[in-house]
Amino acid sequence: MKLIIQIPCYNEEETLELAYNDLPRHIDGIDEIEYLIINDGSKDGTVRRARELGFHHIVSFKQNKGLAKGFMAGIDACLHLGADIIVNTDADNQYCGEDIEKLVRPILERKADIVIGERPIDQTEHFSWKKKKFQHLGSWVVRVASGTDIPDAPSGFRAYSREAALRLNVVNEYTYTLETIIQAGNNKTAMTSVPIRTNPETRPSRLFSSMWRYMKRSSTVITRSFVMYKPLKFFMTIGMVLMLAGAALGIRFLILMGMGEGAGHIQSLILTAIFIMMGFQTLTIGLLGDTIAANRKLLEDVQYRVRKMECRTCEPADLLKDGELPADDAEKEKTPGDDKNEKV
Numbered sequence: 001m002k003l004i005i006q007i008p009c010y011n012e013e014e015t016l017e018l019a020y021n022d023l024p025r026h027i028d029g030i031d032e033i034e035y036l037i038i039n040d041g042s043k044d045g046t047v048r049r050a051r052e053l054g055f056h057h058i059v060s061f062k063q064n065k066g067l068a069k070g071f072m073a074g075i076d077a078c079l080h081l082g083a084d085i086i087v088n089t090d091a092d093n094q095y096c097g098e099d100i101e102k103l104v105r106p107i108l109e110r111k112a113d114i115v116i117g118e119r120p121i122d123q124t125e126h127f128s129w130k131k132k133k134f135q136h137l138g139s140w141v142v143r144v145a146s147g148t149d150i151p152d153a154p155s156g157f158r159a160y161s162r163e164a165a166l167r168l169n170v171v172n173e174y175t176y177t178l179e180t181i182i183q184a185g186n187n188k189t190a191m192t193s194v195p196i197r198t199n200p201e202t203r204p205s206r207l208f209s210s211m212w213r214y215m216k217r218s219s220t221v222i223t224r225s226f227v228m229y230k231p232l233k234f235f236m237t238i239g240m241v242l243m244l245a246g247a248a249l250g251i252r253f254l255i256l257m258g259m260g261e262g263a264g265h266i267q268s269l270i271l272t273a274i275f276i277m278m279g280f281q282t283l284t285i286g287l288l289g290d291t292i293a294a295n296r297k298l299l300e301d302v303q304y305r306v307r308k309m310e311c312r313t314c315e316p317a318d319l320l321k322d323g324e325l326p327a328d329d330a331e332k333e334k335t336p337g338d339d340k341n342e343k344v
């Protein structure tokens with residue numbers, strides 16, 4: 001049983017050591033533990049630091065592509081490297097490394113394929129009141145959209161079985177956390193949650209830099225995922241509301257016409273027609289969306305089979321060879337002490 005712990009990194013030279021030292025060296029039931037970072041175009045010496053610390057594998061992008069792409073590139077690399085279980089944690093040592101054992105346990109016991117670490121949000125001192133409320137609200141919306149009972153959806157501390165990782169898909173560019181739960185819930189993947197501990201803050205969050213930005217991006221991700229996985233429900237609800245509004249106005253007009261007052265209410269008759277037409281169009285879009293969703297399910301199945309066949313043989317393009325450094329870092333290593341090469 002091989003476990004690979006992956007850490008997405010963007011300019012994490014400072015805190016990576018702390019996170020690395022906290023990682024477990026042995027877990028009962030696991031034969032091999034390896035560590036991997038995904039360097040998302042960092043401008044500091046993240047990769048050099050990771051090599052010095054002894055990370056086994058490094059996936060490195062030449063430029064910043066965002067957390068969601070980084071996460072998926074890490075998953076691809078872990079599958080290629082033969083991981084049976086993949087754990088994702090953060091480079092700022094936010095999560096308690098010792099709790100990785102709790103994350104992998106339900107997978108080892110074959111009780112789940114995805115395990116999400118539930119942070120003690122209300123007890124976390126460095127989370128503002130607003131951040132706590134938004135995290136709870138986000139989790140509630142994801143629970144509704146996914147039909148699951150996961151209490152902490154934005155948590156990045158997770159474990160995936162190989163089987164669940166082979167089926168993972170992320171299309172948005174901001175974060176993988178919400179979309180993967182909605183997808184897994186709709187695919188009926190066995191998912192569970194375990195309470196975990198967090199460490200004191202080492203630096204402010206970069207993903208949650210502004211409340212409005214976070215809200216805007218998260219609501220886009222959730223709406224898109226909901227439309228993708230439940231198009232009929234989404235458009236049918238809107239379509240039915242429009243049709244009902246049209247029908248109510250239409251009945252009102254008929255009653256008024258029966259009373260001989262129809263002539264003064266032609267405007268509401270026009271509105272009735274508009275509502276009913278819009279409602280009908282929205283229902284049709286729902287049916288089209290449902291057909292597209294059925295096709296996507298077939299494509300996902302094909303993708304799963306292809307991934308299963310090729311993940312061992314096809315080397316991921318961004319996986320560095322042993323000892324290899326990205327061009328920038330290699331350059332810096334040749335000329336140590338040169339001021340121009342100090343970290344940005």
Ligand SMILES: Nc1nc2c(ncn2[C@@H]2O[C@H](COP(=O)(O)OP(=O)(O)O)[C@@H](O)[C@H]2O)c(=O)[nH]1
Pocket residue numbers: 007008009010011012038039040064065066067068070071089090091092094156204205206207208
């Ligand atoms: N791949 C990638 N990872 C990022 C990016 N920004 C942040 N991260 C990583 O995502 C993890 C969580 O980031 P953090 O700023 O601690 O956000 P928090 O989860 O809200 O505390 C860390 O491991 C970061 O290095 C990015 O642009 N790309």
Ligand SMILES: [Mg+2]
Pocket residue numbers: 090092094204205206
């Ligand atoms: Mg953090």
